[in-house]
Amino acid sequence: MPDTHVDTAIPDMGEAYFDPLLQDQGAGIDGPGGAMHRYAIRPEGHQLTAADFETESWMLKRQPVYTEAEHQRWRLLFENQRKMLPGRACSDFMKGFEALEHLFKDGIPDFEDINQILEPATGWRVVPVPELIPDNVFFWHLENRRFPAGAFIRGGKPKTDRVRKANEGRAPEHIEYSAVEDDLFYLQEPDIFHDIFGHVPMLMDPFFADYIQAYGAGGHRAIEFNRLKNFGAIYWYTVEFGLIEEEGELRIYGAGILSSPDETLFSLYSDSPHRIKMVPERVMRTDYVISDFQDTYFVVDSIEALYRSTAGRDFTPIYKRLPPGFTYATTACLDTDEVVTEGRQVYKFCGGKGKPRAQAHMEKLRAKHGR
Ligand SMILES: [Fe+2]
Structure with missing residues (x-):
């Protein structure tokens, strides 16, 4: 286990981009x-x-x-x-x-x-x-x-x-x-x-515990290169919305899914979203959905593999070639992807949350999978 209390200083945000949708806009506490x-x-x-x-x-x-x-x-x-x-x-x-x-x-x-x-x-x-x-x-x-x-x-x-x-x-x-x-x-x-x-x-879980600590430590570099959106996508698609392959089946480890009953069903059983093997640079280039279910879930082989693919890795060469925004839409499915299941994106393309066809899509899933 790495040193558990490194007690570094809070990194200075400098000129790095704040996401105004997700962040305090500099108003501070009081x-x-x-x-x-x-x-x-x-x-x-x-x-x-x-x-x-x-x-x-x-x-x-x-x-x-x-x-x-x-x-x-x-x-x-x-x-x-x-x-x-x-x-x-x-x-x-x-x-x-x-x-x-x-x-x-x-x-x-x-x-x-x-x-x-x-x-x-x-x-x-x-x-x-x-x-x-x-x-x-x-x-x-x-x-x-x-x-x-x-x-x-x-x-x-x-x-x-x-x-x-x-x-x-x-x-x-x-x-x-x-x-x-x-x-x-x-x-x-x-x-x-x-x-x-x-x-x-x-x-x-020891590997996951180390993974998130390493993620936090990586924040310094992401700020320095002003690539917080890309770096944030890693957290989003793993810690929040990650799927894992276990005993030949898909399971969930992402907290955003596991604290939502509907997304639990959607992420595992819906034929709408893509499920693609997790590759850090691919994830960093991919936009994500904030106000509805994800259009794509990234899948890891194990938490240890997730840890090894990112922790201690210097993302500087990636940051240098990445544009400041995202390269791929949430619905992209690329020739270079290792695809677990290619989604039909029917939930997305009917307009998503609140739309009658999206609701019918979810009703079907709830009826079939007992909720
Ligand atoms: Fe969270």
């Missing part, structure tokens, strides 16, 4: 429009002051005190997603999950309880942050084996009128799945359920 302002309007308002943050690291000094309704939303998500895992999540995820499950089943877990299991296993800790944090701070945490996890839980404030109306006056345990699917079961911004349920089990 500036106007900054994190604290945004966090204060979170569902059920976890009211925080500047004293609750460690300014440099964006870490909260403590987890918020959660309401019973918030614990209940966690339990609803947990019960729902727990059933999806067997035979679908990869064996490394299941191993980590089984070690932690007792902390997950009764409500939002305490990070200190998790760390008591996680730290002896791989030297990692989870730390609470208010929301997505700037890239450079994120890399710095990963490099030091700290996983920043969003402290809030989704679903307190339904965003669309349809969802609001459908749930009016309902207790959390009576909320119907169909009424909340675009709120409770899908979100663009990582919350505590995604970050803990989705990410932490894999951090129990």
Whole structure:
């Protein structure tokens, strides 16, 4: 295991490009429009002051005190997603999950309880942050084996009128799945359920633990060459949306998939997306989807192989030949790809999420695969 607490300085972003869709736009923690302002309007308002943050690291000094309704939303998500895992999540995820499950089943877990299991296993800790944090701070945490996890839980404030109306006056345990699917079961911004349920089990795996630390360490170079989008695609297509071949079958290790019941089915069973063997430069050149299921999933042979294909590797020659943007569309399937399954892209081409044909596509998958 590499040195677990290197304690390097936070890399300076310099002139590197910030993705305004995903990132704090420089407002910082307590500036106007900054994190604290945004966090204060979170569902059920976890009211925080500047004293609750460690300014440099964006870490909260403590987890918020959660309401019973918030614990209940966690339990609803947990019960729902727990059933999806067997035979679908990869064996490394299941191993980590089984070690932690007792902390997950009764409500939002305490990070200190998790760390008591996680730290002896791989030297990692989870730390609470208010929301997505700037890239450079994120890399710095990963490099030091700290996983920043969003402290809030989704679903307190339904965003669309349809969802609001459908749930009016309902207790959390009576909320119907169909009424909340675009709120409770899908979100663009990582919350505590995604970050803990989705990410932490894999951090129990030694190769994966080293892989993410190495990824964080690679952030310095990506910033220096202003290739954060390309570098981010690696994280996106592996840590978040990665598939793995196991015993001749496809399984999931990506947290973005494993914290979403519908994407669990879509990524494994739909004939729409491509599934292509993971090659770092190919991935770095490929655009990705933020607000819907992926059009392409990249497949690794093992977590060890994933680690060896990237960790300790100097991407400088690649950065030098890469353009600043992406080369390939999300739906590209190239002659040079090692294709596992070539998708029909029917979900994509009918318009995706919310479109009648896309909904029918998902209904079919749910009916066939029991959800
Ligand atoms: Fe994530």
